[in-house]
Amino acid sequence: MRISIFGLGYVGAVSLGCLARDGHHVVGVDIDPTKLDLIRNGQTPVIEAGMQELISGAVKSGRVEVTTDAAAALRATDLSFLCVGTPPRPNGSQDISAMERLCVELGKALRDKDGYHVFVVRSTVMPGTVEGMVRGAIEEHSGKRLGEGFGLCFQPEFMREGSSIKDYDHPPMTVVGGDSPRSVEAVRGVFGHLPCHFHETSIRVAEMLKYFCNIFHALKITFANEAGRICQALGVDPHPVMDLLCKDTHLNISTAYLKPGFAFGGSCLPKDLKALTYVAKHKDVDIPMLRGVMASNRAHIDHAVDKVLGENERRVGMIGLAFKTGTDDLRESPLVTMAERFLGKGLDLKIHDPEVSLSRLVGANRRYIEEVIPHIGSLMVESAEDLIARSRIVVVGLKTRELTAALQRCLTEDHVVLDLVNLPDRDKLRGRYVGVCW
Ligand SMILES: NC(=O)c1ccc[n+]([C@@H]2O[C@H](COP(=O)([O-])OP(=O)(O)OC[C@H]3O[C@@H](n4cnc5c(N)ncnc54)[C@H](O)[C@@H]3O)[C@@H](O)[C@H]2O)c1
Incomplete structure (x- = not known):
């Protein structure tokens, strides 16, 4: 040519x-x-x-x-x-x-x-x-x-x-x-x-x-260097730590956790991040990037909450309460944080989560709802259809085939849907669709 x-x-x-x-x-x-x-x-x-x-x-x-x-x-x-x-x-x-x-x-x-x-x-x-x-x-x-x-x-x-x-x-x-x-x-x-x-x-x-490729490389270098500084302060050789970290191609060096969506939560990620940043502070190790991770996660929750508050509608329904699809674990769930923010603003809130349905809960999670967040437990409704029918804004924090089908069936043109999970077949959803970061 x-x-x-x-x-x-x-x-x-x-x-x-x-x-x-x-x-x-x-x-x-x-x-x-x-x-x-x-x-x-x-x-x-x-x-x-x-x-x-x-x-x-x-x-x-x-x-x-x-x-x-x-x-x-x-x-x-x-x-x-x-x-x-x-x-x-x-x-x-x-x-x-x-x-x-x-x-x-x-x-x-x-x-x-x-x-x-x-x-x-x-x-x-x-x-x-x-x-x-x-x-x-x-x-x-x-x-x-x-x-x-x-x-x-x-x-x-x-x-x-x-x-x-x-x-x-x-x-x-x-x-x-x-x-x-x-x-x-x-x-x-x-x-x-x-x-x-x-x-x-x-x-x-x-x-x-092009930007996110370069920034990802910068982020990886900084991650490895901050890991190195923490290891050094704790008397651990960072090289085998990072070599082994890289050997996990299922969760670490993989496409896992690289899809835009909602904030992280659960019993492990926030807990371990907090523990490590605490140790680093105690040992005078400056790790601005890792220290910023919890703050960024909170900013993401704030962003989602603001999208709902900006609609000026009182009747809000949340689908999902556990920290991710397929679990009933409510500890450090960003959806619980979101629900508490809505309650604080005086919104009329109801929540549906099939995994967290009170009738099914046993043991630690039942106790968690009853003792730590009873104000949220009382807002649970058993059916997705009822939740959608009584809400003007539906916040979707769970992705299952049944829930997606219920949304496609029950949403009307008057609804606003805030999608936190990148729902499939968006063209089949009635109402005004809002993506959390898309
Ligand atoms: N350097 C890299 O490894 C790399 C890799 C990927 C992308 N990029 C991107 O590619 C672009 C170029 O990067 P680079 O490192 O080659 O830049 P550079 O600064 O080395 O070269 C740019 C050249 O453009 C010339 N120039 C300026 N105005 C001109 C004009 N009107 N007509 C003709 N020539 C003109 C300059 O004289 C210079 O020789 C940048 O946007 C950069 O971000 C660079």
């Missing part, structure tokens, strides 16, 4: 070398003439393992040109990668001024170009940037419409500095969000051969994903 690359920093220069190596004709564009001179002379503009050989080979192949002339590059190619920098400003906000200037330039250049052109943004940008600023600037300055004169994609770049050529050839996955199948297929033509899954998604999901 004939491909242009705008911005020849780490991402752009590595892409230029690899694409030319793979047989594409590549035109590289940068505003920095030093970088262009280096490439013309077969030298790499960035220091990376294998880059010198890659660039000199690519230039020798005759398949690489570099220029400062964006319009000429656009005219000579069918697909462009936009790889300019998006650095942080002093206050942390993202500076996309280079991308803005580039899009104006590309729009003007597109005005005089015949034929369809696909723009693929590789720079990390906030969700909405491609469909907002990038599309707006190109449409305004080219006079052409998205889908007619040009297509747009966002493809997050997963390479890491230091191993970027290896990462280019073996990415964890390829993800492309595009305005149309035509645009996505153009990108598949370039990356479809890579030994990884090719995921097609929306432009906004692709933009957002």
